Amino acid sequence: MNEKAPHDPVVVESNHRPDTTIPMVIYALHLAGIVTGGLTSLVGVVIAYVYRGKGPDWLDEHYRYQIRTFWIGLLYFAVSGLLTFILIGFLTWLLAVIWLVIRCVKGFKGLQEHRKPENVDTWLV
Structure with missing residues (x-):
């Protein structure tokens, strides 16, 4: 017979859930970007691009959600920076920070439940 033994690493590998450490680190890097001026978020998006397409769909x-969070967040924070000249930018910057935190928390929650994030294509939360 050509069946694999239960102790075979291939069989063991197929029965476990994928490691979610890298996506969790990326969410943490996005959050740390709030205090690093986006530098860690840039590192996070590079990692997301490298690991994209190498796991299950969820x-x-x-x-994909992390990459979109980076690019949309970059736009929101850039617009907020421009709007600081007319003082409304401080409010829009605060809203962008809240938006980022909510997206990362939703992402963390989805990872813990081993499911994809909700509303991946939205520009909001």
């Missing part, structure tokens, strides 16, 4: 959706 995990790949997290990488």
Whole structure:
């Protein structure tokens, strides 16, 4: 017979859930970007691009969500920076920070439940 033994690493590998450490680190890097001026978020998006397409669909959706979070957040924070000249930028910057925190918390929650994040394509939360 050509069946694999239960102790075979291939069989063991197929029965476990994928490691979610890298996506969790990326969410943490996005959050740390609030205090580092986006530097850690830039590192996070590079990691997301590298790991995208190398896992199950639900995990790949997290990488897509993280990439979108970076680019949309970059736009929101850039617009907020421009709007600081007319003082409303401080309010829009605060809203962008809240938006980022909510997206990362939703992402963390989805990872813990081993499911894709909700509303991946939205520009909001």
